[in-house]
Amino acid sequence: MTAPSSSPSFARRVLTAAVIVAFVVIVFLLLGSLADVMMLVFAGVMLAVFLDGLTGVVQQHAHLPRGLSLALVCVSLLAVLGGFIWLAGPAIGEQFGQIGERIPMAVSRLRSWLAEYEWARPMLAKLESPGQVMSSISPSADVVGRVTGVFSTAFGALANVLIVLFIGLYLAINPRLYVDNLIRLAPPPRRQRLHEVAQQLGRALRLWLIGRVTSMSAIGVLTAIGLMIAGVPLALVLGVIAATLSFIPYIGPILAFVPAGLIALSESPTALVYTLIVFLIAQLAESYLLTPIIERRVVSMPPALLIASQMIMGAFVGLLGVLLATPLTVSLIVIIQMLYIEDVLGDHVQLIGDRGGASRGAGSAR
Numbered sequence: 001m002t003a004p005s006s007s008p009s010f011a012r013r014v015l016t017a018a019v020i021v022a023f024v025v026i027v028f029l030l031l032g033s034l035a036d037v038m039m040l041v042f043a044g045v046m047l048a049v050f051l052d053g054l055t056g057v058v059q060q061h062a063h064l065p066r067g068l069s070l071a072l073v074c075v076s077l078l079a080v081l082g083g084f085i086w087l088a089g090p091a092i093g094e095q096f097g098q099i100g101e102r103i104p105m106a107v108s109r110l111r112s113w114l115a116e117y118e119w120a121r122p123m124l125a126k127l128e129s130p131g132q133v134m135s136s137i138s139p140s141a142d143v144v145g146r147v148t149g150v151f152s153t154a155f156g157a158l159a160n161v162l163i164v165l166f167i168g169l170y171l172a173i174n175p176r177l178y179v180d181n182l183i184r185l186a187p188p189p190r191r192q193r194l195h196e197v198a199q200q201l202g203r204a205l206r207l208w209l210i211g212r213v214t215s216m217s218a219i220g221v222l223t224a225i226g227l228m229i230a231g232v233p234l235a236l237v238l239g240v241i242a243a244t245l246s247f248i249p250y251i252g253p254i255l256a257f258v259p260a261g262l263i264a265l266s267e268s269p270t271a272l273v274y275t276l277i278v279f280l281i282a283q284l285a286e287s288y289l290l291t292p293i294i295e296r297r298v299v300s301m302p303p304a305l306l307i308a309s310q311m312i313m314g315a316f317v318g319l320l321g322v323l324l325a326t327p328l329t330v331s332l333i334v335i336i337q338m339l340y341i342e343d344v345l346g347d348h349v350q351l352i353g354d355r356g357g358a359s360r361g362a363g364s365a366r
Contacts, residue, residue: 035316035317035321036317036320039317039320039321039324040160040163040164040167040320041167042324042327042328043164043167043168043320043323043324044163044164044165044166044167044168044171045167045168045171046168046205046209046324046327047164047165047167047168047169047171047172048167048168048169048171048172048175049202049205049206049209050168050206050209051070051073051074051168051169051172052171052172052175052202052206053206053209053210054073054077055069055070055073055172058072058073067173070172070173074169088236091236092236092237092240095234095236095237096237098233098234099234099237099259099263102233102234102262102263102266103259103262103263103266105266106262106263106264106265106266107262109265109266110262110265113269175202179195179198183195183198193338193339193343196338197334197335197338197339200334200338200351201331201334201335204330204331204334204351204352205327205330205331208326208327208330209327212247214290215246215286215290216243216244216246216247217243218282218285218286218290219242219243219246219253219282219283219286220239220240220242220243220244220246221239221243222278222281222282222285222286223235223238223239223242223243223256223260223278223279223282224236224238224239224240224242225239226277226278226281226282227239227260227275227278230271230274230275230277230278231267231271231274232260232263232264232267232271232274232275232278233263233266233267234263238256238259238260238263241256241259241260242256242260242279242282244256246286247323248310248322248323248326249301249303249306249310249326250303250306250307250310251307251310251322253279253283256279257275257276257279260275260279261275261276301326301329301330301333301352305329306325306326306329309325309326309328309329310322310325310326312325313325313328330352333352334351334352337349337351337352338351
């Protein structure tokens with residue numbers, strides 16, 4: 001007798017569950033399709049955090065209005081970038097052009113060296129030589145298609161850079177406008193706590209950027225000077241590559257060594273050994289001398305967690321995901337620490353980016 005009355009209730013529960021599952025699937029599909037856009041937006045947020053930090057320093061020391069301080073920061077950054085391009089741009093551009101000539105030569109030398117060993121010959125037999133690769137690109141190939149692809153890629157990259165620049169600049173002009181309107185979507189009792197979370201997120205990301213920029217500068221200078229002393233060609237551009245790729249913790253230095261090692265090998269195996277020593281010294285100096293000093297004031301993260309996040313973001317989003325995996329992980333950890341460990345579990349925790357000692361507990365945070 002109870003089956004007919006319970007049947008509509010059971011059907012409603014099944015329908016509700018199906019709607020929830022469908023909604024979750026749709027959200028995941030949307031997130032997957034919008035992953036690149038979300039990464040660009042987050043890159044703009046990182047730029048805004050960087051500009052906001054510099055603007056705060058100028059306001060604190062020069063006592064200027066925020067708009068004028070931000071304008072001074074942007075003009076100074078453009079002047080530094082323009083001066084660097086003016087002084088080192090021609091040499092770096094010339095050396096970048098030489099890289100394309102030296103790497104095939106280094107690959108051929110490496111193949112010849114490996115061919116002397118029995119264990120490497122089966123592997124080399126399955127690989128095409130640089131000459132075969134170049135000859136496969138015949139003049140009769142689709143030149144128009146290749147040129148169109150190059151232009152579309154270049155314009156797409158330029159458009160992405162402009163999007164990040166505009167997002168970062170507009171966010172930096174009035175960050176509270178966007179933060180306040182976003183937090184206004186939450187229930188009124190939680191808005192104050194979300195303001196605290198937003199402030200801690202900005203502090204953690206700003207300190208992480210300070211650490212990365214400092215580390216990148218040190219790696220670039222040490223690598224370029226070391227390669228010059230070792231007599232390795234194209235030391236300046238290899239230092240720039242090492243500094244740029246060191247933005248990616250742990251994985252970046254390995255990627256930077258590949259072109260440096262190949263170019264050194266085009267000279268001699270001894271130059272390759274010297275290059276390896278230079279990279280090891282630069283990384284050891286950064287890890288054991290500079291990093292302990294930086295970590296007293298900025299953000300430090302467990303290496304295994306960073307590498308795992310880089311692999312996951314790389315699989316989902318590609319190169320941009322690898323570049324932004326660490327700041328995304330920093331943001332996620334801060335949110336978990338404050339909204340779950342403190343607010344839900346009620347535990348005390350040392351927040352990432354909190355230099356003032358242990359964080360407030362859940363009771364004092366709310």
